[in-house]
Amino acid sequence: MGRPPTPLLSTDRIASAAMDLVRATGEFTMPDLARKLKVSPSSLYNHVSGRGQIVELLRERAMSEVQLPDDQPDRPWAEAVADILRSYRRSYARYPRLIPLLTAYAVNSSHAIRMYNMLAVTLHRAGFDAADTLRAITLMDCFVLGSALDLAAPEEPWESGAEVGPELAAALATGAPTPARADDAFEYGLAVLLRGLQPGG
Template sequence: MAALRLVDGTGEFTIAQVADALRVRPSSLYNHVSSKGEIVEAMRSLVFREGGVSREGGLAAGDSGPWEQTVRAMLRRYRECFARHQRLIPLVTAYTVSSPEVMGMYDELAETLRAADVPDGQLLDVITMCDSVVFGAALDLAAPDEVWAVDQARSPALIAAIQQAGSGRQRSDRAFDLALDILIAGIARLADGA
């Protein structure tokens, strides 16, 4: 999709840029889409399909077992979707989720969390928290290998942490795994009424 290529390159797009990339007039695009928001939703759907996250395939397709295992697998796939298109994150967070494919993932996540006894009144809070962890972790994959300049750190605790953290994808994956552990433990406490 032309708009996604533009976003991957610059972090933004205009209707005129998309039309130019497609070699059509901007007015021609409006025969197919009604707004920039609709294009953003189309990109969100495409990213989910590319990552195997869709109503047809289901984010949790093939995942069985305890809810914790299912949520962990779901969020890993979700992170990978946006790891390939990190510049899309600010755009998708600025528009209402409406794509049937994307809503299908949220339906599955809500049903999984409800089955884990998360109260209905807190389901959307937990889903929002999952989004926050996933988007942050996807953005972290774009971080430089050396995220913190150890020579500028003054705290012995921070210096030791930086030296032991590792770098690149390994550091990011380890941090994401820890975030998932904490997130799932928190969801379990919430479900238990703690």
């Protein structure tokens, strides 16, 4: 009867511990991570090059449920984009606290690059020039990440007080409880985006 074996340190265990810290506190530091894993900070560096690599491991997890559709050149571009963005939002909505951390670091994970490649190919084929492709992808990113945060919002995202005017009160009264409200607003926003995006415009 010895003590239970200590699980070996691995990039996977390091990423899981960092994710736990982010979910609880919104942040992780290398010293906190070492303390949580009961190892010295220097032993972390035997497995990862530093904080930046851990952030990319967390990005891989946030992206892990993104399903990319098959590339079908004949399919309308807006349908392919809609599929990607729906899946992107669902995957990120699992980790809202991670979002500002991920946006503060350059994207360098295979799964993320695969998604951005597919968006770029789809937009290029639809006739968007290179500059508009970058702008459109940035817009999609901002919309999806904002929407993932909205899905984590409270049931009633606005309190109805005396200062709420009649037009805003009428609008708020139409809202179903979250997540139905957030899902409905996301589909509306997606339709607005796809209507407003104009290839070669």
